[in-house]
Amino acid sequence: MNQSRRDALRIATVLGLAITAGILKPTDVFAADWKSGGFDAKSLQEALKSLGASGAQISTDVAVNGPDIAENGAVVPVSVTSKAAKTEFMAILVEKNPNPLSASFVIPGGTEPTISTRVKMGGTSNVHALVKADGKWLIASKEIKVTLGGCGG
Amino acid sequence: MGNPMRIRASASGDVVEVKVLMRHDMETGQRKDPSGAVVPAHFIQTLVAKCNDKLVLDSLMGTSISKDPFLSFKFKGGAKGDKVTITWTDNTGDSRTDEAVVS
Numbered sequence: 001m002n003q004s005r006r007d008a009l010r011i012a013t014v015l016g017l018a019i020t021a022g023i024l025k026p027t028d029v030f031a032a033d034w035k036s037g038g039f040d041a042k043s044l045q046e047a048l049k050s051l052g053a054s055g056a057q058i059s060t061d062v063a064v065n066g067p068d069i070a071e072n073g074a075v076v077p078v079s080v081t082s083k084a085a086k087t088e089f090m091a092i093l094v095e096k097n098p099n100p101l102s103a104s105f106v107i108p109g110g111t112e113p114t115i116s117t118r119v120k121m122g123g124t125s126n127v128h129a130l131v132k133a134d135g136k137w138l139i140a141s142k143e144i145k146v147t148l149g150g151c152g153g
Numbered sequence: 154m155g156n157p158m159r160i161r162a163s164a165s166g167d168v169v170e171v172k173v174l175m176r177h178d179m180e181t182g183q184r185k186d187p188s189g190a191v192v193p194a195h196f197i198q199t200l201v202a203k204c205n206d207k208l209v210l211d212s213l214m215g216t217s218i219s220k221d222p223f224l225s226f227k228f229k230g231g232a233k234g235d236k237v238t239i240t241w242t243d244n245t246g247d248s249r250t251d252e253a254v255v256s
Contacts, residue, residue, distance in 0.1 A: 039215040075219045097217050098183060106211040111228040112168070115210075118219040120181070 038101050044128070047093060047101045052137075053130055059084065059138035064092075064129040066144050070121065073146040079116035084133035087113035096125035121146045155243070160253035162237045169231030169255050171202065171209075173224045173239055181216040197222060200241045204231050204255075231255055 038050035048054050061084040070076040080090055090113060091104040102119045113131070121127075124145045131138045156176035162169055175197065182194025194216060202210040209228040231237075235255045242248040 037213045039213065077223075079225075094217055098181075099215055099217065101215050102217045103212060103214045105213075105226075108208050108211070110207075110230045111209050111226065114227060116223075116225040118223050120179075120217045120219050 037104055039099060041099060041101060044093060044095045044100045047099075048130070051091065051101075051104075051130070053132070053139075056130060056137035056139040059131075059140060061133070062129050062131045062138045062140035064127050064140055064142040066127060066142060069145045069147065071147050073121040073123065073148055075118050076121050076144060076146070077116065077118050078127055078144075079114065080129035080131075082113035082129075082131045082133060082138070084113075084131060084136075084138055086134040087131055089130075089132035090115060091130040092117070092119060093128040093130060094119055094121050094125050095128065097122050100128075155241070155247055155249040158239060158241075158249065158251040160237060160239055160251055162231070162235075162253050162255040164231055164233050164235075164255050167231065168227050168229050169204065169235070169237070170227045171225065171237055171239075173202075173222075175222045175224075175241060175249075177220070177222060177241075177243065179216065179218055179220045179222060183216075194244060197241045197243045200224070200239065202226070203238045204228065205235050209237075 038047045041047035041050050048056060061082060063081045066076060066078040078092060080092055087107055089106055092102040093100045094102055105115055107113050126141045126143050128139055128141045159174040161172045177197050178195055180192050180195040184192045186192050196216050197214050200212040210226055233255055236252055237255060238252040240248060240250040
């Protein structure tokens, strides 16, 4: 009696582990993909390096649009636009955030290189738009002043 | 399963403008609750948009995207009646897919 109970426990444990492993697997894969994108970088240089964009050049073909002064750092509307031909990748970086990289976008052919979203800003900072067009990295910046921080609480 | 998204896709000519409003906490993992305990990170990591099974946007997001993320983009080659499908996945493995018809 006691033995069969032990067996049942053992089987349940193994099954539980297997299920957990099964559930965790896809998450791990996403996390790896996400980490390789430079999201855990702590500084702008680090983020650019992990994206392979250390030599990004300042370009007037790229633009960051947003308010000059954001009252609430938790919700800052930002849009990035590229006029460069063959834009294949865009990213939004907030220089002084704990993790500067906010979002990255792969732009397939046919999609216009203009994206708007809303980001959190810990304080007044330069916001950078990073673009990869025709194999070249281009960058443009805009300073957005924040009167109330959006990170931490 | 997360909360439903609001998706609006409108065509002008052959350009379709998509606006998405997701419902998600987007916790950074750096905020503390009133008792001083760190609120664990919970945020959307990937977002994929398709129009009739053709990829139109593939995106990765970090913790510094605002709560209830908003995203707007445009793509060519869409027409009224096409189906726009958007899927996000967050760091806990949760995901949500919603679709809208281009109007």
